[in-house]
Amino acid sequence: MAFERLREDIATVRGKDPAARSALEVALCYPGVHALVVHRFANALSRRGFPVLARWVSHLGRWLTGIEIHPGATIGRRVFIDHGMGVVIGETAQIGDDCTIYQGVTLGGTSLEQGKRHPTLEAGVVVGAGAKVLGPFVVGEGARIGSNSVVVKAVPAGATAVGVPARVIVEEADQRREARAARMGFSAYAVTQGANDPLSTALHRLIDHVAEQDRQIEELRATLARMGQAVGEVGEPLDAGQLNRMVD
Ligand SMILES: CC(C)(COP(=O)(O)OP(=O)(O)OC[C@H]1O[C@@H](n2cnc3c(N)ncnc32)[C@H](O)[C@@H]1OP(=O)(O)O)[C@@H](O)C(=O)NCCC(=O)NCCS
Structure with a gap:
C-alpha cells in the first residue's frame, strides 16, 4: 500500500x-x-x-x-x-x-x-x-x-x-459579459478587477441592464417611426462604457 x-x-x-x-x-x-x-x-x-x-x-x-x-x-x-x-x-x-x-x-x-x-x-x-x-x-x-x-x-x-x-x-462569466457588452456597443471595462466586490458587480449589472433597455427603446422608436408614428425626443443616451470605467 x-x-x-x-x-x-x-x-x-x-x-x-x-x-x-x-x-x-x-x-x-x-x-x-x-x-x-x-x-x-x-x-x-x-x-x-x-x-x-x-x-x-x-x-x-x-x-x-x-x-x-x-x-x-x-x-x-x-x-x-x-x-x-x-x-x-x-x-x-x-x-x-x-x-x-x-x-x-x-x-x-x-x-x-x-x-x-x-x-x-x-x-x-x-x-x-x-x-x-x-x-x-x-x-x-x-x-x-x-x-x-x-x-x-x-x-x-x-x-x-x-x-x-x-x-x-479569468472567469467564463466575464467573457460572456464582454461578448454581450460588445454586441451592445460598449466595452465592459474593469469588470474583471471588480469581480470580487458585490457592490461593484451589482453596479456593472445595473449599467448593463439600462444600456440594454436603451438599445431596445431605440429599436422600438425606429420601428414606430417607420410606421409613421411620431415619437418624442428622448434625453441624452447613457454612456455605459464611461460609467463602467467609473465603477471600480
Ligand atoms: C497565475 C498564472 C497561472 C496565470 O497564467 P495565465 O493564465 O497564462 O495568465 P497570463 O500570464 O496571460 O496573465 C494574465 C494577467 O494576469 C497577470 N498576472 C499573471 N500572473 C500574475 C501574478 N502572479 N501576479 C500578478 N499578476 C499576474 C498578467 O500580468 C496578466 O495581466 P494583464 O491581463 O493585465 O496583462 C501564472 O501567471 C502563474 O503565476 N503561475 C504560477 C507559476 C509558478 O509559480 N511557477 C513556479 C515554477 S518554479
Whole structure:
C-alpha cells in the first residue's frame, strides 16, 4: 500500500515535471515526494492518538525537506509539491487530488480559533510559488493561484486569481459579459478587477441592464417611426462604457 502510493507519487512527478528524468532521480531528489511520505506516517500517528510523536515526525520531515505539513492536514492522491522549500500546510487544510503546489506556498489561517481555519483546495488546483492562501474557504476545482498572490476569499472553480489581495482575472462569466457588452456597443471595462466586490458587480449589472433597455427603446422608436408614428425626443443616451470605467 505504502509502496503503491510512493509509486503513484513518483509517476505524478514524472508526468508533471519535464526536468524529472527517471524514477530513481525522483525517489532520491524530490523533497515534495519525501514530505508526502513523511506526512502519511505523521498523519497515521496523529489519527492513532500519538499527537506529540506525530508532530515530532512532521518536524523531522520539515528538517529534511523544508516543507512543513501539520500531521492533521488532509492531502489527496497525486499531489505534487514542486521544489517545496518554505511550504507550510496548516492543521485543518485540505488538499484535493491532483493539486500542484510550488515552493514558498502557505495554506494558513487568520484566526486563533479552534476548528476549521485553513483553506480547502479542490481537485486540480495549482498554487504558484510564494502564494499565501489564508482562511477557511474553498479554492474551487481546477483554479489557479498566481505566484506571490495573497488569497483571502473563496476562488471559483476554474478561475485564475492573482495579486495582493488576489482578484479573479479569468472567469467564463466575464467573457460572456464582454461578448454581450460588445454586441451592445460598449466595452465592459474593469469588470474583471471588480469581480470580487458585490457592490461593484451589482453596479456593472445595473449599467448593463439600462444600456440594454436603451438599445431596445431605440429599436422600438425606429420601428414606430417607420410606421409613421411620431415619437418624442428622448434625453441624452447613457454612456455605459464611461460609467463602467467609473465603477471600480
Ligand atoms: C497565475 C498564472 C497561472 C496565470 O497564467 P495565465 O493564465 O497564462 O495568465 P497570463 O500570464 O496571460 O496573465 C494574465 C494577467 O494576469 C497577470 N498576472 C499573471 N500572473 C500574475 C501574478 N502572479 N501576479 C500578478 N499578476 C499576474 C498578467 O500580468 C496578466 O495581466 P494583464 O491581463 O493585465 O496583462 C501564472 O501567471 C502563474 O503565476 N503561475 C504560477 C507559476 C509558478 O509559480 N511557477 C513556479 C515554477 S518554479
